[in-house]
Amino acid sequence: MPLHLLLRTYTLGARELWRALRDMAGPGEQQALAELTEALFTATDRVVGAVAESYLDERVALAAERHEERRSRARALLDGRPVVDGVTPDGPVLVLFVRFGTSAATGGLSPVAVRRLLRRVQAALDRAFGTEVLAVLDGDGGHVVVPGVTEPPARLPELLCETAGPELRLAAAAAMTVGDIPRAALLTSEVVRVAAACGVRPGVHRLEDVLLEYHLSRPSEGSARIIAMLDPLADRPELVGTLRTHLEHRQDRRATARLLNLHPNSVDNRLARIQDLTGLDLADPRDVALALAALLLRDADTGVTE
Known part of the structure; x- marks a missing residue:
């Protein structure tokens, strides 16, 4: 039930009770009615406050539980493990890697500010894709998994930059099967790393943009x-x-x-x-x-x- 409707039931109840008291009051009981009315208003204030506090606490707890469920699903897919509490995608999956700007990555933001940033980024991702996306993000950035999609929306970089700042870096790769998700996750994080190491300006990075540098950065015997x-x-x-x-x-x-x-x-x-x-x-x-x-x-x- 929406909070405003829930609180309205208590205020309506208080009003009906006051009307009943008013109708029952007899001659000479005006002072008693005034005292009862004040007691009624005091009790209603306390009840409404307690209900609102409990409601918001429960909403926060439910949101945290839902957020952790989504993170767990994302971690399982990124690690190539079965999804325990959700449906495993049976089609293509888009994997994104996001790196935030220096203020977040270098510890310039407080824990509270980081949490607010992550909430805004999650909301921007959900809005861009039109659904609740799976993400594993921290103060530096992280991976995003979007089932049923192969290309990011054109407006995604703009939305994320508005949310996380112009220093944001982003790379995307499509996984045609669930088994390809870990490979796509590694590729996107490496493309962003190599682009940053090569001095490429922040923004959307593609493998083609750093193809030589990516090749040169692969470990070998030499x-x-x-x-x-x-x-x-x-x-x-x-x-x-x-x-x-x-x-x-x-x-x-x-x-x-x-x-x-x-x-x-x-x-x-x-x-x-x-x-x-x-x-x-x-x-x-x-x-x-x-x-x-x-x-x-x-x-x-x-x-x-x-």
């Missing part, structure tokens, strides 16, 4: 040796940052200098120092590819993007 090429820079974070920015902007020294608040000559000096320490010639396409692979593999190995 990964450890490629990562080791940057070991001489381990104690020089400013050189690693310069190398990353330089590669992100297609080796444009002026753009690199502008973003790092340096003079272009200072960028040249840093790049020369990088070459001296690592032996990588950043004018050689092969060495540029090795440097990019080393950065991407290093990020994947440490889980940190500088």
Whole structure:
């Protein structure tokens, strides 16, 4: 029953009781009627307050229970496990990975603010798809599972950016069967990670946008040796940052200098120092590819993007 209807039944009851008291009051009982009326209003205030509080508490408990059920279903699908308390999708499933902006991801939001953010994001997702979607989200972001869909709505990025801020990143992949969901989940999270590591601006990311970088970031037998090429820079974070920015902007020294608040000559000096320490010639396409692979593999190995 809606809360306003529930509360109205109590106020209607109080009014009917007051009418009964008024009709029964005899001559000279006006003072007694006034006292009874005040007692009736006091009791009604307490009852309405208690009913409203209990109703809202129950609604919160039910919402939390329903939210956890949805999270459990989403976790099962993302892990490739059977759905215990729901119906397993028998058709295509759209898997999304969402990463929020830096204020949420770096702990800039309080726990209360994070909960509010997640509620707003869930509401935006439900509104965009026209149904209750399954999501596993935290302060950094997470995965979303939408059965029966293969493409996200065109307005989804706009709705999510309005809700979570312009720094939001999003990737989507379709799973044709339930068994493909874990693969799609890994793919979407990796596409977002690689896009962020490569300096791609926030927004919607596709595998095609970072195809080379995605390929270079895949672990192999030679990964450890490629990562080791940057070991001489381990104690020089400013050189690693310069190398990353330089590669992100297609080796444009002026753009690199502008973003790092340096003079272009200072960028040249840093790049020369990088070459001296690592032996990588950043004018050689092969060495540029090795440097990019080393950065991407290093990020994947440490889980940190500088």
